[in-house]
Amino acid sequence: MGDRTPPLRSGSSKREDYIGWNDYFMATAFLAAKRSKDPVTQVGACIVNDDKRIVGIGYNGMPTGCNDDIFPWKKDNNNILENKHLYVCHAEMNAILNKNTSDVKNCTIYVALFPCNECAKFIIQSGIKEIIYMSDKHAHKVTTIASKKMLDAAGVRYWQYIPKSEKLVIDFTKINWNDMSQLPTSPMKNLELSDNE
Numbered sequence: 001m002g003d004r005t006p007p008l009r010s011g012s013s014k015r016e017d018y019i020g021w022n023d024y025f026m027a028t029a030f031l032a033a034k035r036s037k038d039p040v041t042q043v044g045a046c047i048v049n050d051d052k053r054i055v056g057i058g059y060n061g062m063p064t065g066c067n068d069d070i071f072p073w074k075k076d077n078n079n080i081l082e083n084k085h086l087y088v089c090h091a092e093m094n095a096i097l098n099k100n101t102s103d104v105k106n107c108t109i110y111v112a113l114f115p116c117n118e119c120a121k122f123i124i125q126s127g128i129k130e131i132i133y134m135s136d137k138h139a140h141k142v143t144t145i146a147s148k149k150m151l152d153a154a155g156v157r158y159w160q161y162i163p164k165s166e167k168l169v170i171d172f173t174k175i176n177w178n179d180m181s182q183l184p185t186s187p188m189k190n191l192e193l194s195d196n197e
């Protein structure tokens with residue numbers, strides 16, 4: 001029987017160069033960061049549940065009602081109230097507050113930058129159990145050390161992610177709008193067309 005099975009047609013096998021879950025969710029966090037108005041650091045966060053469903057997305061921005069053309073994006077040492085850090089909502093906090101499920105218990109948060117101590121409190125209290133981050137550039141800062149101290153005590157795992165894809169590009173000019181493919185017409189498409197002819 002086995003040798004009667006027809007060989008798999010090349011056109012019927014699945015694509016192999018699709019992106020993995022971790023790249024997908026981390027890239028989603030980075031896409032969200034592109035919405036940030038912060039001129040120095042743009043951070044995005046993406047919360048995912050056990051079923052690999054995205055349940056929250058956020059980026060760093062001014063609170064609702066605080067006009068981001070009026071509130072400061074700088075740190076003016078001569079005027080202590082002109083400091084963005086007094087006002088900006090961090091990406092992690094926004095992602096948690098933007099959740100589209102009743103809670104984010106046991107979820108994983110993908111975030112561009114390691115969460116500060118304030119975000120660690122939100123993460124712990126919301127029940128998130130895992131943090132996957134890209135950069136830990138503030139590892140030496142007291143806010144990060146305090147963050148890790150709390151996360152360790154609360155049993156929240158965290159690990160640094162190195163993407164598998166070197167780059168992920170969405171070039172709208174390359175999308176073929178006629179067949180909604182992001183790729184040039186594929187060999188499979190050609191095969192289907194010739195099959196139907």
Ligand SMILES: Nc1ccn([C@H]2C[C@H](O)[C@@H](COP(=O)(O)O)O2)c(=O)n1
Pocket residue numbers: 038040041042043059060061084088089090091092113114115116119
């Ligand atoms: N885990 C983090 C860390 C920082 N942010 C935000 C807060 C600010 O908008 C910006 C950091 O500004 P910088 O001190 O680099 O000028 O990033 C966040 O959302 N999440």
